[in-house]
Amino acid sequence: MAQDLVIGIDVGGQTAKCGVVDARGNIISQTVISSADTESPEAFVAGLAQALDRIIAEAGAEGRIRGIGVGIPNGNYYTGVVENAVNLTWAKAGNIPFARMLQDKMNGIPVSLTNDANAAAMGEMTYGAARGMKNFIMITLGTGVGSGIVINGEVVYGHDGFAGELGHTCAVRHNGRPCNCGKCGCLETYASATGVARTAREWLELTDEPSLLRSLDVIQSKNVYEAAKEGDKLALRVFEFTGRILGEKFADFIEFSAPEAIVLFGGLARAREFLEAPIRKAMDENVIPLWRGKVDLVFSSLKESDAAILGASALGW
């Protein structure tokens, strides 16, 4: 029987989602395991391999898995090593040769890995909104801002395997917000889900403007979204501000690689109704005339729950 299936694994700080995927992007079987209950890389890989054996059996896919793709924080595509992944309990410090370890446990099925945003870009190109595109930039708007850059049909890994840290390019040069990376003013301190909540909290503190958000003890991006839905002026302005900052930076990105489109994905991208117009406006105002109105802004069409597995699986082909 043809080896016509792949496995996609999305490893996050809390869970690892795994699925057996066919060439059309159907997930045939899947499971989720915890990625937070061990500090031993060996134990995590052993548990993961067991889970994979289970979903392979479920899919009747024994002997048909062509490759395994993994999206994982700080994953180096070139070496298969996970480097200083502070968000993973079992990989906090040092370098874990994750691809080799998993491949050994899986009887030699080839394992490729990259970071989650690059995996998302592969997913969009293989099954999603970027099918047929050879030049695009994937921006993932989640807790942080991730990016995967595709040029000539290939993900850009750069000299060392870590290219595409657009969330850490500078959005605000002076007096910018401190970022987890140690710098200040990074795009992700403003334009992530965390950034949106932070903007709202700052503005509530700085003014007396009435807002539905004032009644809440804790403000998260979803609260800002819900308030905007109800027409809350402050919440609406938070999205306008966030969209403008994104659009300003997208103009810079376009001037770098002249992509056909910028593709948005992730929790915050669900606020499309509030973000799309200000992003487009700022993008067009800040890009040189050559590209004005010519670069698409695309919102991912992949089903959110499947996208992470699909993205990683695209690496398996």
Place this chain on the structure above:
Amino acid sequence: MAQDLVIGIDVGGQTAKCGVVDARGNIISQTVISSADTESPEAFVAGLAQALDRIIAEAGAEGRIRGIGVGIPNGNYYTGVVENAVNLTWAKAGNIPFARMLQDKMNGIPVSLTNDANAAAMGEMTYGAARGMKNFIMITLGTGVGSGIVINGEVVYGHDGFAGELGHTCAVRHNGRPCNCGKCGCLETYASATGVARTAREWLELTDEPSLLRSLDVIQSKNVYEAAKEGDKLALRVFEFTGRILGEKFADFIEFSAPEAIVLFGGLARAREFLEAPIRKAMDENVIPLWRGKVDLVFSSLKESDAAILGASALGW
């Protein structure tokens, strides 16, 4: 006899420099013609073809030219068309199918063209400071700021052939200087030869600080350089400011494509003694820790007078 030579042509607003080049980067014969004395593309191409025939004969290279490479403003690598090149008298408006026109006049020898900064990147990779590098960013500091981006050993042309307009990424977001492109705050309004002169003039106007530059009627970047050489404090600070702005933007560029090095070329790069330290400092302060101190800053080692021809010729192979 083997076809072991190429021709490189660098077309600027005033002149076109042409040379016959061997595989080692030796210029065997060369000439310069005017590019400003006609408004007819046909006339310019006819004159150019005559000049090429002359240097081919001079080099004894009849029948040995493998290809012709052209570096030219607004040159589209994909189509061979020069699009709205406002700085060329014979190509001001509309699209000139320059590569095809020249190829026809040269009995079918293949002609490739790209913009001057991309040609410079090809030159550095083939004969210069970037030999052996597969990932680097070329920045040309001249009247403007040009850029050529190399990823995986290939120049990035993007979706439409015009990628790499890093001189027009935003250096100053608010109240930035107006740029020829129609935007404000572009990197090239600060970090070009023109930008350096502009900074000096602005600062002279805004303060009473004594400076050697006050005695001059017209201030150009070379005057600022000469004053800095003599220890003029204001001139020295102009270079520090210019270097800082460059370094800040280089950090963003590194976060995009994770290059091995940034390579500087062009008239203003000759002020290395004043620019290098502030660029390195700002680059390291503004890049995420992953790349701190790890990306080289390289000054072109190509002989300035030859570099334009060599760069273009690299396209001919």
